[in-house]
Amino acid sequence: MRTSRRLAIAAITIATAIGVAACSGSGGSSAIGSGNGSAATGQKVQGGTVTLAWPDGSAPNLIFPLPPATNTNGYNVNLTQMMWPYLVAEGDGGQSAVDPAESLYSSLAYSDGDKTVTIKLKPWKWSDGVSITSRDFTFVYNLLKANVPNWIDYTQGLFPDDVKSVQTPNASTIVLNLTRSYNPNFYTEDVLSGIPLLPQHAWDKESATGKVGNYDETAAGAKDVWNFLQKEGSDMTTFTTNPLWKVVDGPFTLASFNSNGDYTYVPNKNFSGTVPATAKVVNEVFTSDTAELDALRAGGSLTVGQLPQNDVKQIGILKTEGYSVVNQPIPGVSGTLLNFYNAQTGPLVSQLYIRQAMEDLTNRSQIVSKVYDGYADPGNGPVPTTAFGQWSSPVEKSGGPYPYDPAKAVSLLKAHGWKVAPGGTSTCQSPGTSDTECGAGITKNEALSFQLLYSAGSTTTDEMEAAIQSSSEQAGIKLSLKSEPFNTLASTVGECTASSHPASTCGWQLVDFGYDPYDLYPTGATIFNTNGPNNLGGYSSAEEDTLINETEYGASAQTFDTYENYTAEQLPWLWTPLPSIIDVYKSNLGGFAPLNPFSGSINPEDWYFTK
Amino acid sequence: MTSYIARRVAQAIVVVIGVMILTFVLIHLVPGSAARAAMGVRANATRIAIFNTTYGLNKPLYAQFGDYVSGLLHGNLGISYTTQQPVSTLIAERLPGDILLLGVSTILAVAIAIPLGIYQAVRRNHLSDQLLDGISFTLYTMPDFFVAFLLIALLSVQLHVFPPEAPQATTVGGMLADPRALVLPIATLTVSNLAGYSRYMRSAAIDVLAEDFLRTARAKGLPERLVLSRHVLRNSILPIVTLIGLTFPNIVAGAVIAETVFNYQGMGLLFFQASTSHDYPVLLGTTLVIGAATVVGNLAADVAYGLLDPRIRHGNS
Numbered sequence: 035m036r037t038s039r040r041l042a043i044a045a046i047t048i049a050t051a052i053g054v055a056a057c058s059g060s061g062g063s064s065a066i067g068s069g070n071g072s073a074a075t076g077q078k079v080q081g082g083t084v085t086l087a088w089p090d091g092s093a094p095n096l097i098f099p100l101p102p103a104t105n106t107n108g109y110n111v112n113l114t115q116m117m118w119p120y121l122v123a124e125g126d127g128g129q130s131a132v133d134p135a136e137s138l139y140s141s142l143a144y145s146d147g148d149k150t151v152t153i154k155l156k157p158w159k160w161s162d163g164v165s166i167t168s169r170d171f172t173f174v175y176n177l178l179k180a181n182v183p184n185w186i187d188y189t190q191g192l193f194p195d196d197v198k199s200v201q202t203p204n205a206s207t208i209v210l211n212l213t214r215s216y217n218p219n220f221y222t223e224d225v226l227s228g229i230p231l232l233p234q235h236a237w238d239k240e241s242a243t244g245k246v247g248n249y250d251e252t253a254a255g256a257k258d259v260w261n262f263l264q265k266e267g268s269d270m271t272t273f274t275t276n277p278l279w280k281v282v283d284g285p286f287t288l289a290s291f292n293s294n295g296d297y298t299y300v301p302n303k304n305f306s307g308t309v310p311a312t313a314k315v316v317n318e319v320f321t322s323d324t325a326e327l328d329a330l331r332a333g334g335s336l337t338v339g340q341l342p343q344n345d346v347k348q349i350g351i352l353k354t355e356g357y358s359v360v361n362q363p364i365p366g367v368s369g370t371l372l373n374f375y376n377a378q379t380g381p382l383v384s385q386l387y388i389r390q391a392m393e394d395l396t397n398r399s400q401i402v403s404k405v406y407d408g409y410a411d412p413g414n415g416p417v418p419t420t421a422f423g424q425w426s427s428p429v430e431k432s433g434g435p436y437p438y439d440p441a442k443a444v445s446l447l448k449a450h451g452w453k454v455a456p457g458g459t460s461t462c463q464s465p466g467t468s469d470t471e472c473g474a475g476i477t478k479n480e481a482l483s484f485q486l487l488y489s490a491g492s493t494t495t496d497e498m499e500a501a502i503q504s505s506s507e508q509a510g511i512k513l514s515l516k517s518e519p520f521n522t523l524a525s526t527v528g529e530c531t532a533s534s535h536p537a538s539t540c541g542w543q544l545v546d547f548g549y550d551p552y553d554l555y556p557t558g559a560t561i562f563n564t565n566g567p568n569n570l571g572g573y574s575s576a577e578e579d580t581l582i583n584e585t586e587y588g589a590s591a592q593t594f595d596t597y598e599n600y601t602a603e604q605l606p607w608l609w610t611p612l613p614s615i616i617d618v619y620k621s622n623l624g625g626f627a628p629l630n631p632f633s634g635s636i637n638p639e640d641w642y643f644t645k
Numbered sequence: 646m647t648s649y650i651a652r653r654v655a656q657a658i659v660v661v662i663g664v665m666i667l668t669f670v671l672i673h674l675v676p677g678s679a680a681r682a683a684m685g686v687r688a689n690a691t692r693i694a695i696f697n698t699t700y701g702l703n704k705p706l707y708a709q710f711g712d713y714v715s716g717l718l719h720g721n722l723g724i725s726y727t728t729q730q731p732v733s734t735l736i737a738e739r740l741p742g743d744i745l746l747l748g749v750s751t752i753l754a755v756a757i758a759i760p761l762g763i764y765q766a767v768r769r770n771h772l773s774d775q776l777l778d779g780i781s782f783t784l785y786t787m788p789d790f791f792v793a794f795l796l797i798a799l800l801s802v803q804l805h806v807f808p809p810e811a812p813q814a815t816t817v818g819g820m821l822a823d824p825r826a827l828v829l830p831i832a833t834l835t836v837s838n839l840a841g842y843s844r845y846m847r848s849a850a851i852d853v854l855a856e857d858f859l860r861t862a863r864a865k866g867l868p869e870r871l872v873l874s875r876h877v878l879r880n881s882i883l884p885i886v887t888l889i890g891l892t893f894p895n896i897v898a899g900a901v902i903a904e905t906v907f908n909y910q911g912m913g914l915l916f917f918q919a920s921t922s923h924d925y926p927v928l929l930g931t932t933l934v935i936g937a938a939t940v941v942g943n944l945a946a947d948v949a950y951g952l953l954d955p956r957i958r959h960g961n962s
Contacts (some may be wrong), residue, residue, distance in 0.1 A: 087960040089684040089920075090914075091918065093728070095728050095729050095730060096729070103691075103692045103695045103696075104683075104684070104696050104699050104729075105729055106683065106684050106688070107727075107728075107729070182946045183691055183692075183695075184695065195762050219748075230885075268729055268730075292813075292814075292815050293730075293734070293738045293815050294738070294813070294815050294910045295910075318813065319910075320908050321904055321905050321908050321909065321910060321914055322905040322906065322908070324905065324906055325809070325810065325905065325906055325907065325908035326908075328797050328801065328802070328809040328906070329706075329808075329809055329810060329908070331801075331802045331809075332797075332801040332802050332805065332808065332809045333802075333805070334805070335808065337808075393804065423689065429945045448735065452845065505893070518657060519921045521921045521922040522677060522682070522921065523681070523686065524675075524681050524682055524685055525677030525678050525682035525923055526676060526677045526678075526681075527686055529689075534690070538676075539678070539681075547686060629723055
């Protein structure tokens, strides 16, 4: 359901350095705003051009808002959601909550034991003046139903598989009869938040010259419409000229699009919500962090950009150029993935006490303060406390179950039959499966030694992994670090489970990809459940599966805390800090803060200049 | 001369085909899955299968090569796995910018280096020669990105004279419409090339100045200006012609560092990004274009040699 949207936010923060270090001269003060930032003061004015920096590789390549399975470019969402927003808007005032004002529904009600959802639409209109109706929803539903699994956001069992029937009693009401009960929070925040409405009256066509009909109402017709819209939507030369893409219901329309990924929005004058105050939003792709930083330091062209963590010292210079800086927490889970099915190290990481010892040796608070200058979530468990204030449990908020404690790590290993060699490599002296022995599959004299792969290109990540490597030595746990380009890691680190274990891609032991972004409801489904599509290391726990299911399908408000605390303690990943995004914006730009982390802080519909 | 050129063209075609075959085989030997690189680490088996079927990666290697050659003969370089755009479109969009920036900087570097090299040769071991030598060596040892950072720090960040970015237009016309933005990237690339060219020119001119035919020309009363322009220039320019021939593929291949620092998307970044993401069609397409440019550059240098030095022309015929 959320694959491409997750990528959209994730990709914003991927370091793009390719061997050229940014200038990092003295920058004076590195004081930075809080997550809420400080609003621009002064009188709001209409008009003005906002120029927004995007990182290397962020050029969109599809304008049709439902990408096919082969298109993983998360930046397409950033292009399309300003024109075709989702039924449910995420992030209200920077909080992990639904934003009713920007959503397309006027009311959402769950009934029949949470198996029926009744959605009433706002009386909004498309940019061509036609009303948005329930038919626009059934158009989307029919297209998806006929074309899954060739939809990038498709997750087996979820929308549209879980919809038994759709009723449209009137033009503004949609009734979804689901195949099972859902937790309303999960269904609203993680499922309906990924469904846009599309203009059936303009897009239900099988060819450019054909007439609009109701082709989507048959499976064959829906396939033809899907194929037509995919083809038209991938022709970048016609993004601004094709009549299809001129019918929008979002705050902006597309005014220009360059093949290099630069594009410009202008306000949708017929937007039914609040029409944006700015006259133009220019999106400019940068080939490197260095180039973006130079543009910011030159002080002229950019209104909004992002500062790499490595360049925090530049904040002082940027402030003299008229910029404000704000810290944006990322809604995601960060950690080191463990391959439970690696022939050599799988038996080691399968032991909870070894995972606990490794976590005890990770000095997360020091990494946050020394490596990330304080601009990171501590990563105390599966739910980041900085981005999900209302979802993170008291256990996580108080530091998590495993605060830094090297002495505890040493004693844990000794208690299980290990000869601990601080600064060296600890070895198993008591093989066996009793409580005082090393554990199943671990042989006598076996070493506590792992290779840790991680994504190259970020100095702060290098420093964090080196810090973990260094602190692990205190208990004789040897980590060999190896950094590789992200795409190389992605192509060689495969999903390894009991049933699927290809030798070519399951040689890895530990890997750190950065983080896995969440939607509004931070469930661990697909990441930590057995055979979850994103559970690469094959972690498997019946209890974990049950708890995850309850977060998605149960109604109890307590369920989430129970799941979160259990997952934090069981360590399906080794938790690590999650660095924040540091946003830079012109001080006369209002509406930028408080940030909405759930849209990657890209909400130009809320921005305005002040004088 | 015609048969000489025809022979060299035929050799060039064979070389390009060889490059294509070698590249195709080598990139498919690189460990890792193109589908995973393109689809991301969390793509499930169903999506990987859809990807492989869509791009023919589920076929044997010889069949994939057959498909590629067939497409090539129809003018189709394939579709990029990551951008989902035709490779020919990607190359056509990026090539003009590189040719403009690198072409202009190469022309400027040569135009400055030739008189500079002759001047230094004539003034050999004088103070001015030694001063220019020092400057040349300094520039020669400075990496591109360092020159770029210096220029940006001084002229963009401090003095706000020129923007730190190259023009953001995707056409040559659009780029030329923003001349201020052209200054720093062209200056950086010119400086980088200038030092090398002037050193070669100086060395060649010193050799020519010691030749007997120059003494004869002077003894016959030929003015020094004509000695330099007619005899020294023509005879010492041959190494520069070779260098320009070798530089031609660089113009087409782009300049990753300049593209990265000055924020423009050229062939260099296209190739770099394709190589890190297993984007085979883009890798093949760019390699093919660069390979063709290499043989064209060498061919052009050989022909220019023949035109400049009749002994070579006659020797080959």
